[in-house]
Amino acid sequence: SGGQADAEQAYLQADFTGTESWIRLPEEAWLPEWVGKFDCPVVRLEKSLYGHPDSGTQWERHCDSQLRTLGFKPIPNWDSVYIHKETRLVLSVYVDDFKLAGPTAALKPMWKNIRTVIDLEEPEPFGQFLGCDHRRSTAMVAARDLPGASADSSSEQVEVEGMEYN
Numbered sequence: 001s002g003g004q005a006d007a008e009q010a011y012l013q014a015d016f017t018g019t020e021s022w023i024r025l026p027e028e029a030w031l032p033e034w035v036g037k038f039d040c041p042v043v044r045l046e047k048s049l050y051g052h053p054d055s056g057t058q059w060e061r062h063c064d065s066q067l068r069t070l071g072f073k074p075i076p077n078w079d080s081v082y083i084h085k086e087t088r089l090v091l092s093v094y095v096d097d098f099k100l101a102g103p104t105a106a107l108k109p110m111w112k113n114i115r116t117v118i119d120l121e122e123p124e125p126f127g128q129f130l131g132c133d134h135r136r137s138t139a140m141v142a143a144r145d146l147p148g149a150s151a152d153s154s155s156e157q158v159e160v161e162g163m164e165y166n
Helices: 055-069 104-117
Strands: 002-006 022-024 042-044 081-084 089-094 097-101 132-142 157-165
Touching: 002 104, 055 089, 055 104, 089 104, 097 104
Parallel strands: none
Antiparallel strands: 002 097, 022 042, 081 089, 089 097, 132 157
């Protein structure tokens, strides 16, 4: 089983710790006491901002550190994919798109935990992700054809669940 959720204003959740940067604020973001006092206020960037070249890295570091506090471990050589061994859940993170899969009973509590450290929209069933429709599917497969099966595995048919992508 599984589901997906989007981070809300992902980059803004991360503190900006890259090269010191200063930005010009649009007038609607000025403090009331600045009106008539400044022509073009400039402030130091404190949160990662969409469009800044370092913001993606800042968000990625923030997201990684928060997920690790929950017990997720990155899968070696598979960027942005995590495993939570205790619950047997796998989490894929692509920028602000989160996809969580594993035992049904563990999903809802883990989404709740993730939402305590990262602002996410309400999780929903698998659907559109990275431009593809994702659906759960089942198929009958010979036991000997399963990954890790030994040469003497039977030809008995077993049902397996997977994902279908269009």
